[in-house]
Structure formats: C-alpha cells, structure tokens
C-alpha cells in the first residue's frame with residue numbers, strides 16, 4: 001500500500017502507513033521563523049532534525065517518558081504512533097528568553113527560575129480561532145482554578161498591561177483537568193532530563209516547546225518532534241539553536257550548529273551506575289533503606305562482608321564490584337565499632353557513606369567514622385534515607401533520570417522570586 005500524505009507543515013510531512021495506528025514523520029530541509037515570514041531551504045536540516053528527534057525520544061523513553069516515537073526509518077524519517085494531537089504548545093523555561101521577556105519586561109534576559117516555568121499556548125493558524133478572528137496566533141492560555149475557562153492573551157505584549165482578548169470554554173482538554181496537570185508534570189520531567197543531558201555536553205538548555213497527543217490506546221504521549229527548532233540552548237554565552245537563524249546568522253553557521261547538536265544527542269544515553277549497600281553481617285537489617293530509592297531500586301546492589309573479620313576478601317569484592325560498574329556509590333551500614341566505612345573508603349575512589357547502625361543507643365559508635373586518619377574520606381550520615389538521597393545526588397551529577405526525579409521533587413517546594 002502506498003503512503004498517503006496526511007498533513008504537511010512548514011518543516012515536516014506526515015505520511016500514512018499500512019498500519020492505521022502508525023504514521024511516518026518526514027523532516028524537510030525548510031527552516032522558517034516569524035510564523036513563516038522568514039523562510040529558507042537548508043540542505044541537511046531534515047537529517048539533523050530527524051537524528052536529533054530520534055535520539056531525544058529514545059533517551060526519554062529510556063527514562064520512562066511515554067512518547068509517540070517508535071523507530072528511526074532512515075536519515076529523514078521516523079515511525080510514530082498516530083496520535084490525536086492536543087492543540088496546545090507547552091513551553092517550559094529555566095531562564096527568561098524570547099517571548100517571555102516581551103510578556104514580562106521586568107525580567108532581564110537570562111534570569112534563572114529555580115522552579116521551572118510552564119506555559120500553555122493555544123495552537124492557532126491564520127489568526128483564527130473557532131471561526132472568529134484573533135489578534136495573534138498561538139496566544140498564551142491561562143486556565144482559571146476550576147479549569148472551566150481559559151483566558152487568551154497576546155503573547156508578544158506585557159501581560160500586566162493586558163486584559164484577556166478572549167475567554168474560551170472550548171479549549172483543548174476541557175473537562176480533563178487531570179490530563180492538563182499531567183502534561184505539565186511530564187513537560188517538567190522532560191525538561192529536567194534534557195537539562196542534565198545538555199549540562200553533561202557542557203551547554204545550557206534554557207527553554208523548549210513540546211506537543212502532546214493521545215495515542216491509539218487512548219494514552220497521553222509526548223508527540224511531534226524535539227529538535228533544534230524546539231529549544232534554546234546556550235553554548236559559551238551564545239545561542240546554539242534556531243534563535244541564531246531568527247537573529248540573522250548565516251545559514252551555513254546555523255546548519256553547522258544543527259549538525260553539531262544532532263551529533264551531541266548521539267550521546268544522550270543513560271550511564272550504568274549502582275549503589276552498593278554494604279553490611280558487615282547478615283544480622284544487619286537493611287529494612288530502613290527500603291522505599292528510599294523508590295522506582296530506582298534497580299541501582300541497588302547488596303553486599304555482606306565484615307571488614308574486621310574478612311578484610312582481604314572484602315577489599316577484593318569491592319574491587320570486583322567497581323571493576324564491573326565503576327560509577328558507583330557505597331553506603332555502609334554496620335554497628336559496633338563502625339570501622340567498615342572508613343576502611344572501604346581508603347580502598348576505592350568512589351564516595352563511601354557510612355550509616356552507623358544503632359547510634360541512638362550507642363552514640364559513641366559515630367566517632368569511629370568521624371575522626372578518621374588521613375586518606376580516609378568517608379562521609380557519615382545518621383539517617384538511612386538521607387544517606388540514600390546523598391548517594392542519588394552523587395549519581396545524579398551524571399545521570400539525567402536520577403537528576404530529574406530528585407529535582408522535580410525539590411522544585412515542588414520552591415517558588416520563583418524576582419529581584420531588581
């Protein structure tokens with residue numbers, strides 16, 4: 001059966017497949033800005049976009065994000081689940097750039113938000129919505145508390161000087177406030193995952209735009225594409241994305257960056273890591289660590305060796321475990337003289353955290369891991385859950401999935417401030 005063109009946009013074409021639940025998404029070499037007012041053909045853009053999107057969606061799937069992506073077909077096409085698209089664009093920002101500065105001129109460019117900012121824009125075209133004229137396409141959409149109405153604002157003007165130009169009831173996902181909230185949660189998680197992947201590549205992700213859809217099974221999925229058109233990335237103080245094109249940089253330089261970005265996303269792969277939970281005796285009860293790792297339990301590896309009674313075997317075992325997975329953190333849980341942690345930390349270069357068991361009854365045990373000899377950098381934490389959290393924080397510096405989990409929890413308690 002021949003593929004039928006289902007839809008064509010400025011930068012991609014959607015084709016049908018033999019399976020009605022799947023589509024082919026083909027990237028084009030077109031690059032546009034200003035809602036199509038600026039347009040060029042950039043040879044190689046389709047391949048860069050397809051490679052970037054495929055790498056990003058594969059990485060997100062590996063982190064447990066449900067996406068419409070199925071597989072890369074060739075240089076410029078990938079196979080995706082056919083979705084009913086939700087007519088909203090979700091923008092997430094770590095820094096104030098672009099249209100945010102127009103709506104909030106009180107912020108300076110690059111202002112950092114400690115809590116991610118999530119915005120919804122209604123997807124419109126030809127300055128029309130539901131048969132009526134609107135002043136600008138893709139207006140900012142703010143829901144009332146009960147999600148009964150959505151107020152539409154001009155996205156390019158200061159928000160404080162505007163009244164909504166339209167209040168609508170027929171907004172996308174009306175009647176499903178839980179899905180609207182879920183979209184914000186997934187968008188935050190996606191941002192945090194990609195924020196860390198970009199940090200590891202030595203660059204800063206400052207904002208992006210996502211689109212969601214409902215897949216053939218009726219499930220909410222991250223859809224559309226995520227490529228160099230979708231985000232802003234800062235590299236050495238300069239944009240490293242479509243903003244260069246918007247700002248008039250030559251097409252050759254813009255394409256060079258797009259290709260470099262695509263190549264860098266080849267490295268968007270989760271590292272192999274582990275937390276070695278070390279006890280000195282079978283009698284040491286690790287139940288107080290249960291639950292602290294949540295769904296990161298796959299990181300946990302248990303080991304039992306007394307450093308007093310079997311020091312040679314214990315060090316040999318430690319060396320073997322670190323040979324298998326060098327990117328590890330050791331948490332030691334033992335009571336009495338509490339010497340295992342200090343000894344292990346003197347025999348490896350990974351962080352060793354010791355949790356003195358039974359310190360409430362015998363607090364003097366704590367001293368054996370606090371006043372240690374030189375070259376023995378063991379860390380002492382009394383609360384098992386905090387020890388696990390500290391280990392996760394160490395691993396999160398190199399692991400976007402762990403980083404996203406920890407940071408998303410933290411940001412729930414944060415608020416953004418603005419200072420003059």
Ligand code: 5GP
Nearest residue numbers: 091097098099100207208209229230231232
């Ligand atoms: P802003 O609202 O500041 O113009 O854009 C915020 C972020 O969303 C930027 O990373 C920008 O590239 C992206 N973005 C905004 N609108 C679109 C759009 O229509 N298509 C794509 N691909 N990205 C967009």
